[in-house]
Amino acid sequence: MTKLDSQTDVLSKEEAGQFWTQGYLRVPDVYAPDEVAELAEDLDLLIDRWARSNTWTGPWREALLDADLAATIELRSLHDLRYYSAAWARATSNAKLAGVLRCLLGDAVELHHTTMHVKPPERGQPFPLHQDWPFYPHTDNRYVDVLLHLDDTSHDNGEIRFLPGSHLGGPLQHVTVAEGAMCSPHLPTDKYRLADTTPVPARRGDIVCFNINTVHGSYLNTTSEPRRLVRMGYRHPDNAQLGGQAMGRPGVMVVGTKPRQHSQEPYSSEA
Template sequence: MAVLESVLNVLSEDQVAFYHEHGYLHIPQVFTAEETEQMAEELDWQIATWANKSPGWSGPWRRVYMDEETEKQSQLIALHDLHRYSRAWCDAVTHPRLAGAMADLIGPNVELHHTTLHVKPPETGHPFPMHQDWAFYKHVDGRYIDCLIHLDDTHDENGCIRFLDGSHKGGSLEHITQNPDGSRCTPHLPTDQYSLEDTIPVPARAGDVVCFCINTIHGSRINQTPHMRRLVRVGYRDPENEQTAGQSQGRPGLMVWGKRDRLPEQDPFPTTI
């Protein structure tokens, strides 16, 4: 009888099965201590040199998640596409252990879509309301994974990521995108139907990656500690999973694993935009 050869690059079969069942996966120590230290050092440089500090995501959810005083002070430090700003982050998003793990989950072909920094400053660092990342960069199907690269150890006190177990199986959901006065707000799910209380916390160590499907519902609590909580989100997709709206639409990404197959009538990328 023919024995099926494993085609997995980095993950075990149990890890792959866990991801497909629960919609998320904690992958310990994707990066070595030395790599993580270099990434953290260059991240701090990027924060000091390029990042924006702002009140963060908007919407009526803020007053459900925070009291008035905290809400006024709550901040988020953010920056997009870190791999464009320093070498350690270019190496990180193309790292064979990370890219190989993504190929195990959505391969054989994996394209980088975006990189986004989320730093929760001490004491009042921004909570995240329940949402799917699909609402920010809509794709036709679930062959899209967001990875949270951890630069700091996380736990509930500093706002570790939390998932609604198995929620990816429900597909994409319409989000609230307007304030009661009709102005636009950051997409989020109704606070009376989706609660952080129902989610599973996934604490992780610096150097770990926690990844999840674009349709997995998630959120996180405020950072109540005196220290920053630094996470970088990196999005990877099957290059044939078409984007229909949102962040970075129409922008081809680096192929970090496999090849970009040519579709019928598809032209090569132009040299100007």
């Protein structure tokens, strides 16, 4: 039967295998230039109108940066873009993206969340190495994070970087408390170093997919332009969430139909 929700054969078996072996995969040109132009325009508007200025906390700042930068780095973020922009609502179920997700996760895939990460010019926050599991822990590894690129990336503006194969051992212990206060989950900087990672530069309109357990991070944006990307998280509907971001919110199907587990109730009509 033809699947209208997704393109077929978007990835070869080798590419899908590569994703599950190394823990990440860049897929070029998933979004057409006119689609990316509309998304970038709406993103700029959302940055001005809704985005928060905040940065990750923790001892990694002083470990990775000099004192001036550690005190002044910047990050703009916003969650759930599809609640704010029709173009972004469409982008989360783009047919080519859905085809990629079908190749990686199978015949049933749901959207879990979207998060914008904009590194402002010159002092756009680096990300210490981490897995995404501590931010939204799930029962198993059937979870793919997708980074949709609105700008070309390189070392200078902080392209995404990965530790190949690091997802295979499952969730790792992260630093979550420093000097008695909670901090942004990250891996110990003396054991997990950005210098040991593989850079994955990408072009505007590309996606970079990675597993919820793949160790990743990025350097500072030192250029005069912002580096804009949006993370969209997708999972198999049977991969139950254990806590964290968007916990308790229903997922939105982007491939296939939701399976029903024994005695599972349909969604309530109440809030």
